Amino acid sequence: MLKKATFFGTLVGIGFLIGAISGAIAADMSSDRDMQMESSKTNQFKAIDQPLTNKIIVTVVGAGLIGVELWWFLLSKPKSKKAEDASGIQEVTVVVDGGYEPSRIVVNAGQLVRLNFLRRDPSSCLEEVRLADFHIAQYLELNKTTTIEFTPPKAGNYEFACGMNMFRGAIEAK
Template sequence: MPSSVALLITGASTGLLAGGASCAAIQGGLLAGAVTRRRAPAPTSVRKTPRNSLPASETATPLAPVGAFLVGKLLSHTLLGVLLGIFGSALQPSPRVQAVLMLAAGLLMVLFALDLFGVKGVGRLVPRPPASFGRLMRRSTKTDSAVTPALIGFATVLVPCGVTLSMELLAITSGSAVAGAAVMAGFVLGTSPLFAVLGYLFRRSSQALSGRLAALTGVVVLVVAVWTMASALQAGGWVSFRTPGKTTAASGPFIVEGVEENDPLYDPGAGQTGVDLAPVSIDASGKQIVTLTVTDFYVPTQFTARAGVPTTLVLHGKDSGGCARAFTIPELGVQEIVKRDGDTEIDLGTRKPGTLRFSCAMGMQTGAIDFKKDLQ
């Protein structure tokens, strides 16, 4: 079993090299909304500041809310690592629960965006700590901007990105609280430089221009919110926004869809739609084998297979990476981390006619198997 130090280094290097961009795509909107929120008007009873001085919150370093966000994120992920190391996969939410959490995050981003636009009444809906807790924190930090970013950073554990799921699996298999905490803490530390730069830029620009970038930031947050909610709907297996490409026939009596002629894996001379293994086949025992090749993408993305036949899905890892490695079938509650190079088998049982959707954990890569009766 790897040592805790080795797991810490593994987590940090993964976060630095791969996790930062992946997590920024889904959590960046939360960060932007947290560090550039419009401040609520000060109560009239508050003592006025001298004319030539600025409020403490304006003179505070722009890194304060960014640091609070990262500290909250580090704390929650470290605690999750402890729990995963102790209790293992029992704490892993199902794909559809994760999709619901992504939808909630998207809705929260919408609130942040509307708050940045100055929409009246929205500020009451934006999560804020209790007033008494806020006063306590302000006495010690001299700023009103650190509490909410810390809470939002803590809550990012509920909205994992694709690479985070790989680290969670590593924490589960570590077998100890210390090792689980090490891998998750290392991962967050590895992603921190990119998050710190993004947060600093969001915060600094809004201060330098006296808030005139609030509307622009709101647009960015709103776009990320829409993207997040669309991904969540796909990750939950409820909808698919993919437009099927030109279809090609596989060898044998089955049709495989979704490999276009301009796809780098397409090879009409291979008789197998360009992948290493026949996408749909029947073995000697009569079992139907559906083979999905996983690189940074899924190939093919659409299958047509025979219903009423015992079926096994083979995830054929071929230098797999990114979100595609975190494979899910929401309808069945299946979650698998695809081997970088190698096969992972999933028993689908005997399927009735209908469509079975699959996706990566973030809903960015999707596909489906269309089971048909009496397919010739």
């Protein structure tokens, strides 16, 4: 599963790369221009004519990045998972790694829910998970599964989040 941090890191990396390359090209051209200016003794600013292919590449890459960002923010929906209903207990394993996976869990109301939180993320941000509706605040040991059980009394959305309320997930009871 692609993590958001990794994704944005890659985007930033690509951005820097494009910036560095275009900077290098511009620096190259301006040094040429400086030499021309010195020899011709004119102080007039001259526009640098970029080859058409450069313009096309920059436009296409820019449009592509905008498209990816739009998709990421508008179209990528949180993964939803229906709880497996084995012997009356609705059990779901939630992997804690740069967020919660799945972050949306569909369960039946009035039936015991068992969430197995498997914490893979060493950051202290995700060391605790809270379910305010059930007055649960549970420390999650790294690389171990911590089980939390509760019964949603009625249909509705029950949120869970990290201790600082930065990463969130939801239990949808039907």
